[in-house]
Amino acid sequence: MSIIRRSLTSLLIALACLVSVPAMAQEDPGKALLVNLAEAPSSRVEEAINAIVDSGDERARGWLEAYGNNRLSRIKDTGQVVLVLNNRGRDWEIADPLTGENLGEMSRRKLDRVAINNAIRGKLEGIMAMLDLNAADPDVREASARDMMGKVDAALVAPLEARLEKEESAAVRDRIEAALAIYRVEQGDIEAVEVLAGSLHSRARAALNNAAASDNSQLAEAANKALASIEQKLKLNKAAETLYFGLSMGSVLVLAAIGLAITFGVMGVINMAHGELIMLGAYTTWGVQQLLPGQPGLALLLSIPAGFLVAAIAGIIIERSVIQHLKGRPLETLLATFGISLILQQLVRTVISPQNRTVVTPEWMSGSLVINDALSLTLNRLYVMAFALIVFAALMMIMRRTRLGLDVRAVTQNRAMARSMGIKATKVDILTFALGSGVAGLAGVALSQLTNVGPNLGQNYIIDSFMVVVFGGVGNLWGTLIAGLSLGTINQLLEPWAGAVLAKIIVLVFIILFIQKRPKGLFPQKGRAAEN
Amino acid sequence: MATSTTWLLRPLQERSTQLFLGILTAALAVVTILHLAMPEDSALHVSAYTVTLLGKYLCYALLAVAVDLVWGYLGILSLGHGAFFALGGYAMGMYLMRQIGDRGTYGDPVLPDFMVFLNWDSLPWYWHGFDMAWFAFAMVLLVPGALAFVFGYLAFRSRVTGVYLSIITQALTFALMLAFFRNEMGFGGNNGLTDFRDILGFNLRTDATRLGLFIATGIALAIGYVICRGIVTSKLGRVSIACRDAEARTRFLGYRVERVQLFVFVVSAMLAGVAGALYVPQVGIINPSEFSPLFSIEVVVWVALGGRATLYGAVIGALLVNYAKTVFTGVMPDAWLFALGGLFVLVTVFLPKGIAGLLQKRRKAPEKDRSNPQEATA
Structure with missing residues (x-):
């Protein structure tokens, strides 16, 4: 209901702007048209509607939409036709359909709804679609032509053909042609089958399926041929979709694992609390959104630095308080950081809530990128993918091109030598760990857009993250990238025939066996760094 | 032939093992007497519930001993021993399910209730044979052992x-x-195996059976302890300790490190399986949560708290942590994870040798630091 209301209001605002002051001086022709509609007996309603359409009035679509939604009423006393903005409660909020002016509230007893029957309502859809087909915006025209597919009847053929003559946009032309072809195939026209052969729209396929089952053997044969070529195309699109989901899942894995690739891969510190640092990043996003209600987009952008900072500071605290005391004892580090992960989880449960929190997806990230009728890519995953690549590139730059990166590599290769060259090893440790933890926080910010934000968020990713790092080869950022993307893709490829859980099990077993075969991962380190 | 059993008898001559077995026997005897002889309203009476709870702790203790064998004496930190424990438990659970017979809710003489519920028309092949106790008990050892063998071999x-x-x-x-x-x-699936009726013909719901299971668990713990002690004090045990401290060096000296590792790992997995098998009839259910990584890593912290590479420390750690868990989850359930997490941190940072280390320190001068850089990086 609220959507209808919003679209009505915005329509009214547009109307108000359109109507110029001089036009107000004389009688508005729209008024007569509406009164005509309201007064018409049911046999002549169609005529009244056509009169409105033929008038070419820009407000016509809004009127008809309101009519179809039962939002057109007459004031009993004056006979004035009004738009009903809100029909809940005893008093209805009404507006002038001619100017869009809000007329305040009126008791519903004083209003008389302009009646509509179902036969008219059914036709109204097609009529409004025709109106949209004449809209200035080609996107509106295309959407309306798409809606028409499978709804074309004998009465619409002529106006559609007329529209086709005038149409300039190729995309809209294709749609209109397809809509007409569906009608013609239903009528037994073999040539029209050709037009539908390339279409991926489900209604086109439905029409072809019907034709394939028809008694006309020639038609059935042509339809079957067209269907086969569509099947082929669909398969390709399906494969592209699987690849997209695989890469998307892979980029999530890369994001989750890349911080670990720094702390575990480069520094050799086993941080089992890595998953909880991801969780902290996700909760930071939620927190920033709570601070900035109504601005989810801005909040999300702000949570990128905020998530990094929160996780990095948490990382520094963990490093200073626990990990530095366990240098050279990786198994003990593993246990201690696991303890920290338990504490962090319980902390979130106690302080915030054991329930999941919802993080709002800003408008520019929701929706999807429509490639064709069979393939649409969800935008949020696309953004996360891009984000993962940016984070990866930034980390690569830091490790390769900055002083910090040089120091880190020096300290990890030969700590004693690095220190004797004047590098402050302790400081490098802290900064590296903070960097790895901060990246975990970034992963959390991204994940908050894809999954539930809850205390168990981190746990779900810790084993996967370790698997990615180990599979890719410890100490190798490129390995992590390739391992993450390929594991995500493999998982998605397996899912259709194995199911989600079994696919995950297969991937885990695969990695376990792979590590037996190549204990150093896909891309083992070579040279001095590999010796210990 | 005489030498083949000496490794098992040798521990019995050690004072530490005698002390451990003595305390264990005394504890079993005291609990039994207090349970049977004391009137129910007496403050000293040990209820059947407590007996089962203690039995559960003893199962955990045996599992901890198994983990200590590989972690303490072989240097392998297994974060998956819960899997062997659960597999042993499932083998026992399958036997107990078959023992229900036609007394289940659906009254099917062969199929367990959940299979009837899922509309299965026949028993899967791997369920055959579990109606026979000897077969099921063999599987308790063989399934975890086989998994450990394959995994360890690779x-x-x-x-x-x-x-x-x-x-x-x-x-x-x-x-x-x-x-x-x-x-x-x-x-x-999710619910696991439950609703057991009887084991070897004894009704699981009677106090006498529960006491019997408790004593059986105590005996299993004693045997497990002696076996581990025997391995550790044998020549193989020495080599295993050498692997822990300097794997490469041991290999260069000509020992087949991977064989030693495999043997000890498999024995440990079997012990874990036995612990799981004894756990299931006492708790009355086995479900997939026993496989959770959290449980396995919790076992490790029991060992760490008690003191690694001491065996008796593992027992102390398991009993203490589980007693604390029972108390905490009863009084303030939210605090338990804080306490457990804190325990992980405190033990590793401040008590690297655990409680056993504290006991030893009081008795003799500290021995050489066992932490060795080789162990970390090999």
């Missing part, structure tokens, strides 16, 4: 050790958990 042959091994053992138990959660696996 891992040790490729010299996967240290942190890598820990992580893939964790992945192993995680994969098994996901698998056992699936209804299609035929192990009861």
